[in-house]
Amino acid sequence: TEGLSDRYAQLIGRPIDEDKLMNLFFNESIGLLTTFDVSGIAIPGLVLGLLIPLQSGSLISPMENYSLSFPDVLVLAQYVEGWVGTEILTSPAYEFEGVLVGQANDLSADDWWHQAFGGKDPLTGNYIDIGLNIGDYAGMSNLNAQEANYILNDPQIGIKSSFAASFMYGEFSGYSLPDDEGNQDIWDDEKVSNLYGITIDEAKALRGWMTDFYYEIVMPALLTFQSGGTTAYTTQPVNNWLYGWSDAVNEAFNRFPWVKLETNDTYFGSGGISTGDRSVYVVSTGGDNVGQQLAQGYINSDGDGYCDFKLDENNTLAEMINEDLDGDGLLGENEDLDGDGILDIDNETAGLYACAPGEIYGITEFLPWRAPHKEAATMNLLSNHVGNTLTSLEGTVGSYVENPDESFDLNLIGYAIAKSEVIGDTTYKNIDMIQHRINLDPASNQIQGKLTSTGTFVDAIPGALPVYLGADLDLKVEPISTAIMYGDVEVTFYLDTRGAGAMNPDFTNGEDVIPVFEIHTFTEISDDQASDFRDAVTDNLGPMGWSNFGGSVGGSLTLISIVTLVFYVLGIGSILYGVILKRNGQSKDDIVIDEVSTSESE
Incomplete structure (x- = not known):
């Protein structure tokens, strides 16, 4: 390090003292010349210390971390950023003189990356640790810079675009996403080779890079790093799991962080943040189907002036219309949500549908997360992924059944529709009843789509959130009143532990899945109610x-x-x-x- 201060001053143009320079270069976590490990990935210190704050538009953090003045940090940032090539502070980006390494042309940071990604490092002649030629795939890829740039940055199929999710769907499911006619191709080396115009070996290397390196190593490391140390699994009280917790990863990426599993007005521990609009139900109050659920939807109850979505007459998502009805000059901004003010119609930019206070919307005869518009949003992949086509709420029983001697459908807490099996006559508390049993097979009830609820094909990516629902119910129905007078319910949530892409787990081998959550409920007619019922009905029947x-x-x-x-x-x-x-x-x-x-x- 002898003469380091002088060399730094000559290069950057501003001298700093020796102690600050040592911290700037060799700090164990943010030094410009050091690296630190995150889940097996070597992260350069300058990424955390300088580049991330620079991308957020703030130099305060580097000033504090390196104990440097604003002019010192600004000059340093301009120099470093010039080589990185983001052109935030320095434009055009610096270029390395290619003649120094036998290259005909000078190299920018992008030039280097495109050559090194699918081939060899143009500066050293070796394969880099983060390119396609890693591990078992070394030597399989010989892409030129143009081919690499196309694979990385093409707006339609580049892996840096939204197509990366489509690519991973192919890797995990073994099929491409459906085309406009609903057809899917087998996703294999040949498919990827034809997609990008590369060799079969290069396709193998690219697929391996996406799954084994980027998905398995880089993404977890990035999420852990960006979210301040969050790991894949966490432990928290049951109230948080059920009614609300703030997800650190979503928060780190400036997304709405609050999530929940069960119904509640506000997220538990959020200080009153609404969970959104409440559900409403259409239930028969007379006739042979009295007490049966007919449909379900939502009511604008959270006071934000918007519906979460709206459906047209075909039960598909309604198109948004931007119109400034309240004359405030701002689409989607309403001066008076709770009074008599006129509401703007929708807000296409923000993806919001204008909604009057108390407006009921989204009514369908289906489980909300299995409704036709949800199926369409997943490119019609949802039902096959779930494992069943039982989606209709119409005729599902409430406290009463239509015919106790026949099988009936039951809505299991909004997750699934289950059919009962008639066991036969029984007696409970001296009341003649008909016993029904429901066994919900978890293998046919994958509930990822309800939990993720992205409204995209991500809800059907195998293994994205591999949770399955199983249930056992013992029900007893009194045949005269047709009331369910006894219910013993056990609901179990299972997690497939085999990782992304795994489907059709074996629930009997004790290895593929583990039960992670159980709900036990029991209800029955009370002794006093049973006595009154016998006096009112049973004991007053028959010839005597x-x-x-x-x-x-x-x-x-x-x-x-x-x-x-x-x-x-x-x-x-x-x-x-x-x-x-x-x-x-x-x-x-x-x-x-x-x-x-x-x-x-x-």
């Missing part, structure tokens, strides 16, 4: 039901029992009278009622 005289219920049942008794007495009396007449040799035809006639006196 009148003899209970209404039991403890009394009232109208007592009156009905007395009337029934009178009819019994009259009936028995008539029978006895007939017997007497028969014994006397008389028939009813012999009985004549004398006619009494009167005439008017003349």
